[in-house]
Amino acid sequence: MEKYQNTYKWLNERLSKLSKWPKLQKIYQNTFLSTLETTTKSLDDGTSYVFTGDIPAMWLRDSSAQVRHYIKLCKIDQDMNQMIQGLIERQFMYINIDPYANAFNEYPDEKLGHIGDLPKIDPWVWERKFELDSLCYPLWILDIYFQETGNNLVFTETVKKGFQTILETIKIELNHKNKSYYWFIRPNAREDESPKNGGRGRDFNDKIDLIWSAFRPSDDVCIYNYFIPGNQFAVLALEILAKYLEDKELANEAKNLAQKINQAINQYGIVRHETYGEMFAYEIDGFGNYNLMDDANIPSLLALPYLNYLSIDNPIYQNTRRFILSKENPFYFEGKFAKGIGSPHTPDQYIWHIGLIAQALTTNNFEEKKLILKTLLNTHNNTYVMHEGFHANNPALFTREWFSWANSLFSHFIDENFAIIEELMAGIE
Structure with missing residues (x-):
């Protein structure tokens, strides 16, 4: 019997509610499942790696x-x-x-x-x-x-x-x-x-x-x-x-x-x-x-x-x-595609998806959330997953296509704002 059946059932119900926004739906599905399907091992001792x-x-x-x-x-x-x-x-x-x-x-x-x-x-x-x-x-x-x-x-x-x-x-x-x-x-x-x-x-x-x-x-x-x-x-x-x-x-x-x-x-x-x-x-x-x-x-x-x-x-x-x-923060960058924080861990002008999502999760400002969601949907460079960092002027320049933490945080953000997703997505896709 397939594992995680109730999780997939829950996810499919959620995906059906996102069907009018195919890009969001695809990214949400990929990011939600990223850890479960690509980075989790159930070990013989009953623990998870x-x-x-x-x-x-x-x-x-x-x-x-x-x-x-x-x-x-x-x-x-x-x-x-x-x-x-x-x-x-x-x-x-x-x-x-x-x-x-x-x-x-x-x-x-x-x-x-x-x-x-x-x-x-x-x-x-x-x-x-x-x-x-x-x-x-x-x-x-x-x-x-x-x-x-x-x-x-x-x-x-x-x-x-x-x-x-x-x-x-x-x-x-x-x-x-x-x-x-x-x-x-x-x-x-x-x-x-x-x-x-x-x-x-x-x-x-x-x-x-x-x-x-x-x-x-x-x-x-x-x-x-x-x-x-x-x-x-x-x-x-x-x-x-x-x-x-x-x-x-x-x-x-x-x-x-x-x-x-x-x-x-x-x-x-x-x-x-x-x-x-x-x-x-x-x-x-x-x-x-x-x-x-x-x-x-x-x-x-x-x-x-x-x-x-x-x-x-x-x-x-x-x-x-x-x-x-x-711009007083030395790791805040603004470019054609995005504005947000990066890290000395990645090149200059690289904004992190984790930073953008953290910003969206810590504001009560609807317009700020909406702008960040739009940015996230426009900076995955047709990979339909989140990355580590990407260049503020060119999302095709990015680090780490397989970075599960960023994916999980994206799906958490969508889950936290699911009640207002209709309003957030208005005019975006």
Whole structure:
């Protein structure tokens, strides 16, 4: 019997409602199914391996974002429920193997991944870049899953052990100078591939309650190692931990850490801009140095309401958003086909579909949503899927045709706005 029958039935009903817009219908179908049909493996141990697309490794971040739009179907489709539950189990298995790694192999293999990186990586590990959000995403997706299903079976011994591993790692990185052994060097690579100072990063003020991170969610090295969107996401992650930790002492510790970090973000992570007023910095060192920018990869400052860290109408968020969507942000680009944010990870003038969708998911402005939807439908270069980045003046120039995270986010955006899709599509197709 075919798997995921109820998911396909649900999807076909939805596709029939999009039949008057063939382009949207085709892109929605392709993007909705991208993760399920092209990047998901159900393994013999009952877990799920969700790789990123054209790279065969599983990122803790991507794999969480890739399945976000499926969770609503877990109650009507047991196969989907099992797939998500199996993914969560595998994510926490990986965290217990190495909480500092960002991406993992399907099976242990010393020949797979970035095997030249230092220190030497575990055979399970594809890449060992410490990105704070990698510890947050599995908690975020677990919480969304449990809120939707109420399925207690997800709290296995592996997951419970992972809760403690995450809490311990966060505590170490809150006191990075004194407690952390982490360093990273990629030999024979560009200088900006590794943190400064022998792989340990620039100096920073260790007297403030923020978590140290070596890399951003773009897999690019941090300039200053207090990465603010990562710390904001960690506040959410610690609040989730506080809900689910059975040990009340540890739960209280997680809750208190969340409050302390939030206070430190508000004290040190907000700067005054002469044009935009009080806004969030992207990175800080705690000595007064800061980096003002945003990157399409999530967690980003732009995506904070999507992650449920704050509300869209938060005044500091709105100031930050106006900065992000202006030419003062070094990674905001405007061209003939699009305007939006990109990333230092891709060439100059390349706008990311993830960035556009994050913008659309974090606005109450109907016209802004409509313009972005029109842009998304006009920049896939006849591939009928989303990409990583594309040139603002020429969508035929793009990176990554098989990038499942962007596809999942597109279908999530359509699902979130399905009630007004008729109005959004008026005059577009």
